[in-house]
Amino acid sequence: MMLVKWLKEVRAHPPPWQGVVVCVCGFLLELSLGAIFSYGNLTTYMTSYMRDRVDPTIDYPQLMWVAASLSFFEGLTLSLGSWMTNRIGARWTAFIGCSLVTSGVSLCYFGVQHSVWLVALLFGVINGLGVGIAYVVPLICGMSWFPTSKGTSNGFIVGGFGLGALVFNSIQTAFLNPDNVSPGKDNYFTDQALLDKVPYVFLLTGGIYVGLQTVAIAGMLRRRVTQTDADGIDVPAAVEMQSAVAETLDDSVEEGGAADYNSSLTLRQAVRTLPFWMLFLTYLCNNLCIGFINPLWKTFGQKFIHDDQFLSLVGSAASVFNLLGRIIWGFVNDRANYKVAMVGVAGLLMTTFATLYLTSYGGKAMFFIWVCLIYMSFPGTFSVIPAEVAHTFGLQHTGVIYGMIWLSGGLVAPIPVFFTSLLLEKYGYLALFLTSAIFPTISTICTVAFNGERVRQQRLEDKPACI
Template sequence: MTATDLSTSVPYREVTDANGRVYRVGETDIDILGRKRKWMVILPWVGMMGISSAEYAFASAEDTLHTAHDWNSLHIFWMMTVWVFFQAAVAFPAGRLRESGRLPARWAMMIGASGTFMGYLSLALAPHVVFAYIGFSVLSGMGAGMVYATCVNMVGKWYPERRGGKTGFVNGGFAYGSVPFVFLLTGYMDLTNYRWVLLSVGVLLAAMVAFAGSFFKDPPKNWWPANVDPLNPPEDPRARRSLEKNPPAVKQYTPLEAWRTGRVALMWFCLACTSGVNIFGIAFQVDIGEEAGFAGGIVAAAMSLKALVNGSGRGVIGWLSDRYGRKQCLLAVCAILGCAQFGILWSAEARNLPLFLIFSAISGFGGGAIFPMFAALTADYFGENNNATNYGMVYSSKLVSGLGAGMGAVVVGAWGHSGAFVLAGCISFFAGFIALFLSQPGRPKSRDIQPNPQPLGEEMA
């Protein structure tokens, strides 16, 4: 990967569409980056894989950490809950700093890499559970949130004409990047080696994040690919189909303007519900599998399959949303996620291992696919210029959905796994119902457009 230094600035022009939105055209990706913009998909994908194991593989290390440090099992679930809280909490302020120019993308990634290492360091060496909460839940959570917000928004800025598949691909690294570490933490790590295993993993993942982030660069405000005409249907059939199904925002909304449309609140609520169900499944699928009598290795395989499908499904649903529309795919995902919770419960109660694996994979697909949908919808509805801040508002719903692990433990204790999984399925269906009310602000609905009562020419007769 080589870069080309530009000695002179490249001329550009600004064009305005019928809605008053401004597009900056004329500069190519190579003019700005010195390399193809595909690297702003590959590198964010690597960065996302570097933070994935903290959420998706952490539950796999529960038994070893519980025994090694003599921590109460509830501490393990609440550590994950607090981690998710801080991962979501940092999204909005980080977005504000990024969009203001006070926090360059490269520095955001370096901070994230440091937090990633501190998380594993505290799990390995914490003399008391409080230090684990500070190092893993707080510092690692904030670092992961910094990386997540930076990577997801980076790819959306560089691919404004067909962001769905690209955003889904990058987002997928946050899930299937953890698969090797699920096996490592369940099949290899034990009381004799857990310290050096955790430290080694921390160093490796922090290095991945730092390396990827060192090449990050944002495009200029209002940038649009030079080979895609923003005022006319593009020649590229993929871009043309994507823009027909998911037209660009009518203007660049500020965070306050975006909030006033009411769409941010709807998206916040839907994401809170669905991501809460996803986190609940990550935390308790191992437990319900072991309760059903499945062997520990099989349950670990189910979790790995869930993480793999969770990640790869994000790219698939992103590609499908470019073809069939973001909202339509979101509704389908909510229904799939809800059905999967009932399927996991039914297969576990029936002690049917093949069905348990199948529904685990389906649940992984639904739980992962929601995230690229909301990331792409935010840019589709409100534009790219303030996307880091606007998506930070939507993504902050994980402040609530992170309770899916901690509160899930409370619900399981009161109602058992049956009641908890039934509740999770119903919450997913309700989120789908709320998503029916989503629509792009500022663009008239087709049913509101009245036909001309006088066909062309009659008004001149």
């Protein structure tokens, strides 16, 4: 009875440190979800295993369907996770999402021994659904505890997502290839001792998920508050706008003011404006670059770098730059503006993709730098575009509007697979990378032509925005 009474008292009057605990648990949850960025490292082992044990015709382009399905279903359920958190609570939503993630990855123990499509179903569809549902839960909880420091809490929590590959790349390589065996001339591993362990890496990963996610789910608590925040917005309402500020690094008073909030456009009004579709196309093009680089950076590197542990190190370093990119480009956006930040993101993507093939002549050092630059550039999309959506259309409905933009990334997920299948075998990596550079070029053009201030001024003047 004493314990129950104490727990009720703590819930009614939570100590300040409880919010810190929630953010730490959120970091751990995102760390487990961020393992999806280790797919580029894992795919070389998976493809080699299935080519040797299942079907000799299986190749790297076929395994890209796994990454494509993961991207599509992750985007499909992002808004669903927010809705579930508000309906059934943070812990239950996190539990459902994490259960899908852990079961999908663990069952790949069987999937990798049967077919590419079963792996796509388990690692792509089921895992992707779980990642999308669970991703937003820690962000919503963190913002409820730190309503006036949303950017800081989100930056810390999402840092776990960016660092996922750093942890899991190292674990996967240490488990599968401790002797640093190199692939054969055809770019596939043939060492039987290494291949024997491939199915078990999914059980190992699933076991680590269980440990991280059990602790994380226990800490998924939303603070029950009714007072308004410093900008005059009711905190629960601000919390529900999770997508709008999920990766924005700073909220100014002007952006969060009552006039800005009350004049927000709905999704129906936003889609009637040209800036919405320019943001949509920019996000789509930048997201396509992820579909090319995430599953192929290591397979390309293996053609001229015969050092698997070094390539694992590249993947780990790339995850660190994944985190830094979110912070750096968000900071640039806050200190300058959307155009400056997004031109930097898209311009760097365009340059690195167009010259990536030259790393085969530049060797290890150049390859390391180029991959890290790519992974530092594209994550800026997830910091800059949500901020501009909030700035242009207002905060009240930004979650729905950004969710629609986010969905574009999933809808075009098969495009990198199509281009890879079409170009890689016939024309090689040079043609593939040059084709990939077209998309950030389009993004750069859209950004230069973008003008969201007109829509912002119209809505603040209580005039209907139109194209």
